[in-house]
Amino acid sequence: MLTVDQAREQLLAAARRIAETETLALNDALGRVLATDVVSTLAVPGFDNSAMDGYALNVADVAQPGPFAVVQRIAAGDTGVALAPGEAARIFTGAPVPDGTNAVAMQEDCNVDGGTLTVGTPLRAGEHIRRRGEDVQDGAVVLKSGTRLGAAELGLLAAIGVDRVAVVRKLRVALLSTGNELVEPGTPLAPGQIYNSNRYAISALLREAGCIVDDLGIVPDRFAATRDMLAAAAATHDVVLSTGGVSVGEEDHVKAAVESLGTLSLWKIAIKPGKPFAFGRIASAGTAQGADFIGLPGNPVSSFVTFLVFVRPFLAARLGAGATTPAVKVPAGFAIGRAGNRREFLRARLEQGRAVPYPNQSSGVLTSVVWADGLVIVPEDRTIADGELVDFLPLAALR
Numbered sequence: 001m002l003t004v005d006q007a008r009e010q011l012l013a014a015a016r017r018i019a020e021t022e023t024l025a026l027n028d029a030l031g032r033v034l035a036t037d038v039v040s041t042l043a044v045p046g047f048d049n050s051a052m053d054g055y056a057l058n059v060a061d062v063a064q065p066g067p068f069a070v071v072q073r074i075a076a077g078d079t080g081v082a083l084a085p086g087e088a089a090r091i092f093t094g095a096p097v098p099d100g101t102n103a104v105a106m107q108e109d110c111n112v113d114g115g116t117l118t119v120g121t122p123l124r125a126g127e128h129i130r131r132r133g134e135d136v137q138d139g140a141v142v143l144k145s146g147t148r149l150g151a152a153e154l155g156l157l158a159a160i161g162v163d164r165v166a167v168v169r170k171l172r173v174a175l176l177s178t179g180n181e182l183v184e185p186g187t188p189l190a191p192g193q194i195y196n197s198n199r200y201a202i203s204a205l206l207r208e209a210g211c212i213v214d215d216l217g218i219v220p221d222r223f224a225a226t227r228d229m230l231a232a233a234a235a236t237h238d239v240v241l242s243t244g245g246v247s248v249g250e251e252d253h254v255k256a257a258v259e260s261l262g263t264l265s266l267w268k269i270a271i272k273p274g275k276p277f278a279f280g281r282i283a284s285a286g287t288a289q290g291a292d293f294i295g296l297p298g299n300p301v302s303s304f305v306t307f308l309v310f311v312r313p314f315l316a317a318r319l320g321a322g323a324t325t326p327a328v329k330v331p332a333g334f335a336i337g338r339a340g341n342r343r344e345f346l347r348a349r350l351e352q353g354r355a356v357p358y359p360n361q362s363s364g365v366l367t368s369v370v371w372a373d374g375l376v377i378v379p380e381d382r383t384i385a386d387g388e389l390v391d392f393l394p395l396a397a398l399r
């Protein structure tokens with residue numbers, strides 16, 4: 001068996017970075033990956049400005065509490081004129097401080113009587129002034145190529161006046177489901193049949209990972225049809241992903257068809273759930289190097305977990321982005337007395353700061369993933385004592 005780390009390393013090494021880019025308006029770029037570094041052509045803030053509603057003055061001019069003569073009024077969007085010694089300006093948050101200012105007094109600390117200001121609380125030089133460039137300096141690299149654009153990144157791009165960004169084009173993924181027992185929701189079940197849940201869960205995970213998904217449905221149970229479908233998918237997609245049919249005893253045409261069109265490695269990975277996992281490449285006339293093939297295990301929790309642990313970082317690498325798995329240390333709200341030989345990802349919740357696993361950890365129980373807000377990592381060959389610190393991966397950070 002490969003360890004989780006070995007499997008991840010091999011996948012990342014095989015991930016060919018997408019070179020094509022497109023330029024999008026900021027509002028269309030949410031979740032996309034920056035294709036170039038972004039350098040600011042201006043400073044933010046662009047000018048020294050007031051952090052408070054109050055009075056701009058110079059504490060070196062007049063011994064506090066004053067008096068200062070209030071001679072001008074500067075609102076946000078206005079510009080003032082330089083202060084002479086002993087003068088103050090009525091000023092509002094965000095307004096440029098006039099030359100000669102070295103502090104702003106909050107209006108709550110001020111007493112104004114007929115244009116004469118006294119300040120009740122002693123002020124230090126620099127207080128309540130936001131300096132030019134304290135957020136972004138002119139010429140600074142504000143975001144690096146490979147950054148995934150979230151709400152904060154889009155706000156920062158707007159703050160430096162950028163309205164369009166070059167991003168890596170989306171990955172095109174063909175999704176197929178294998179299994180004669182599968183039926184689509186909306187259709188009645190015959191004995192022995194189950195609903196195709198992976199199709200919906202994995203399609204959603206792919207879209208959350210920034211992919212365009214073409215859902216090819218349930219593969220027909222014939223070799224030639226399967227091979228033709230895979231060849232066509234590989235010609236027009238970056239990745240072909242299937243669920244089911246990767247374990248040992250399976251009568252499954254996907255594996256044979258992938259092998260007839262390219263290469264396939266069936267991996268046994270020391271991970272629970274999700275031990276069987278297939279990875280390969282399908283050659284095609286349409287693309288120079290063909291499409292990647294990923295075969296996820298059929299059990300719904302196994303496909304979900306292996307997607308998060310392996311496929312998500314692989315797709316991110318193809319887009320030139322990093323995918324972090326930000327584990328936090330939390331005390332175990334459980335104990336495991338017998339060490340296993342696979343690294344286990346328990347579906348768990350934080351309750352009073354302790355990680356509590358869902359009672360049924362079977363790889364068919366999708367309720368465990370819905371219930372959980374994270375995955376506890378139980379290392380291979382280890383027991384866990386109640387209260388011991390364990391790694392917890394918040395699901396929200398993995399999607």
Ligand SMILES: Nc1nc2c(c(=O)[nH]1)N[C@H]1C(S)=C(S)[C@@H](COP(=O)(O)OP(=O)(O)OC[C@H]3O[C@@H](n4cnc5c(N)ncnc54)[C@H](O)[C@@H]3O)O[C@H]1N2
Nearest residue numbers: 177179195196197198199244245246247275297298299302
């Ligand atoms: N003798 C062995 N049997 C199994 C092994 C093994 O090592 N030796 N591994 C087990 C493990 S671990 C897993 S995980 C599964 C993976 O099997 P496959 O990837 O071949 O998946 P299937 O056999 O097709 O299905 C497994 C399970 O999942 C259900 N399924 C499949 N597709 C879907 C879908 N789209 N939506 C909902 N549920 C689906 C399927 O009905 C089965 O119940 O193999 C073990 N066996």
Ligand code: MOO
Nearest residue numbers: 273274275302363
């Ligand atoms: O590893 Mo399998 O994924 O237990 O069900």
